[in-house]
Amino acid sequence: MLTRLQPSRLWNFFAQICQIPHPSKQEAALRDWITDLAMTRDLAVSQDSKGNLLIRKPASAGMEQVQPVILQAHLDMVPQANADRAHDFSCDPIQPYIEGDWVRAKGTTLGADNGIGVAACLAVLTDPTVKHGPLEVLFTVDEEAGMGGAFALQPDWLEGKILINTDAEQDGDIYMGCAGGLEARLDFTLDFAALPEGYQTYRLQLGGLQGGHSGLDIHEERGNANQLLCRTLFRLQQHFPLKISALNGGTLRNAIPREACAVVALPPGQQAEFIASCHAAAELLRQEYQHTDPAIQLTCTPCPPVEQALTDTTQSNLLAGLTAIPNGVIRMSHAITGVVETSTNLGVIRTEEKQLSAVSFVRSLTDEGRAHLHSVFAAVAALSHAEAVFSGDYSGWAPDPDSAAMQIVQQQHQRLFGQQANIMVIHAGLECGLFKKTYPHLDMVSIGPTIKGAHSPDERVSVSSVERFWQLLTATLAAIPQQ
Incomplete structure (x- = not known):
């Protein structure tokens, strides 16, 4: 053909x-x-x-x-x-x-x-x-x-x-x-505890995004599934005693992630209000990304029960750190009109046994731009009790x-x-x-x-x-x- x-x-x-x-x-x-x-x-x-x-x-x-x-x-x-x-x-x-x-x-x-x-x-x-x-x-x-x-x-x-x-x-x-590049990975140590009897388990799935190239498409400010799901979870935990069992999203550091999911558990009696809040969050996302990602979806569906979830301290540190990770265009070039100078993409979140890794890819036309974000990721790691690991730095x-x-x-x-x-x-x-x-x-x-x-x-x-x-x-x- x-x-x-x-x-x-x-x-x-x-x-x-x-x-x-x-x-x-x-x-x-x-x-x-x-x-x-x-x-x-x-x-x-x-x-x-x-x-x-x-x-x-x-x-x-x-x-x-x-x-x-x-x-x-x-x-x-x-x-x-x-x-x-x-x-x-x-x-x-x-x-x-x-x-x-x-x-x-x-x-x-x-x-x-x-x-x-x-x-x-x-x-x-x-x-x-x-x-x-x-x-x-x-x-x-x-x-x-x-x-x-x-x-x-x-x-x-x-x-x-x-x-x-x-x-x-x-x-x-x-x-x-x-641009030059740098991989910035934050590793969070996860402590789990057994869930009490009667907790109900749900799967939050964020998808329908365009995704794309983390360099060529970053200026279009498309939705990043990892960032948006973490933001949503951070807000939901302010109103519900939810407990996270698993969190995963994206597959490559240099691809804007199109899908992310989390498994969460809630005590009895929270179901109707929690689902309603998820629907409200989905509508806010549709309004925010109606021009760049019109097919965006956030779904909340019951799933098989899990036996354990993150401890309160671990979950608090994790969601604070993930929500604080910078993402998208950081600075436009003043030397070359219309060109992004510095950006970062939260490409992968992966839970494996007792560790969650959040992998971002930093790009910058300047060495100082990469050095600045190196410091930002190190600071986020310190504040959220994670370990920052950097690799592949090139000019x-x-x-x-x-x-x-x-x-x-x-x-x-x-x-x-x-x-x-x-x-x-x-x-x-x-x-x-x-x-x-x-x-x-x-x-x-x-x-x-x-x-x-x-x-x-x-x-x-x-x-x-x-x-x-x-x-x-x-x-x-x-x-x-x-x-």
């Missing part, structure tokens, strides 16, 4: 990629398939200890003296599925379908982020009509779950001088800067206004489409910042097609923008000057 789209070679590769499960940290099957493909073409292939893959292709005839270029894409995808769809990302293929100008997946993330970039790189490697100088194609692993591949990249492995990252998600934009990619690579891409965009591209800085984590740390000489740009709803089952990619992306990519490769 996808193979009837243009450019057919690129779409054919993407269709094959969809058949090979490749969530973060499970990219081996896709990497092996690409390795076999490259070796059948007699291309030089190497792999580092982390699992990053590097393929080298000689220059096209007559272009041997052109500056060497690195094309780059990440192999992993974000595994997100609707609650009503049973999908095992470790073994089930993605099921793409065409809807007008969009390609979507049935009930799951599509993996266009960054599968389209991977497919474009493979198309360049296998299409003899594409003109280019000495070429390296770098496929990294574990980008979505912490940029592990980029962190592990060793010096003296890459030889290229220009790097074209294919992970941008807006046709007509050229990215030349991105952003600072814009280079004198970038020759950016100028080449801009010139080709003007020539092909009759208009200038937008030069942008993205509030998302591209691997370019980490590449720059290991290879400070690299001149980098990031381009890509239009992808909407990344990191959610609403993910979709524009067919027409993929064709323009391919035209821009191949024209840029042909226009790279000699050394």
